[in-house]
Amino acid sequence: MTIDMHTHLFMKGFYHESHVDEYVAANARWVPATTVEEAMAEVKRTILPTWWDEDGTGHIRRMDEAGIEKAVILHMDQALLRGETEMT
Numbered sequence: 001m002t003i004d005m006h007t008h009l010f011m012k013g014f015y016h017e018s019h020v021d022e023y024v025a026a027n028a029r030w031v032p033a034t035t036v037e038e039a040m041a042e043v044k045r046t047i048l049p050t051w052w053d054e055d056g057t058g059h060i061r062r063m064d065e066a067g068i069e070k071a072v073i074l075h076m077d078q079a080l081l082r083g084e085t086e087m088t
Contacts (some may be wrong), residue, residue, distance in 0.1 A: 004071040009059060010051050013087030016078060024048060 021040075027047055028039035053059050063071060079085065 004068045007071045016082035
């Protein structure tokens with residue numbers, strides 16, 4: 001049996017906007033654009049929507065493709081650091 005001992009669900013409600021903005025900024029470095037703001041807007045428009053998995057079906061599909069039978073899902077409660085999120 002293959003178990004993934006460290007995984008996260010990427011559901012919008014779990015992540016504070018400031019946390020998402022850090023991911024966007026990190027990925028914007030690789031987007032050709034004239035300004036940082038344009039690059040970040042492009043990431044939000046094209047890449048960010050592919051990250052979200054609102055019902056977990058994408059996560060299960062990737063587990064199946066990798067031959068993973070079980071997973072330990074770790075949730076990061078960052079309310080003290082970043083503020084409350086939609087889902088706790």
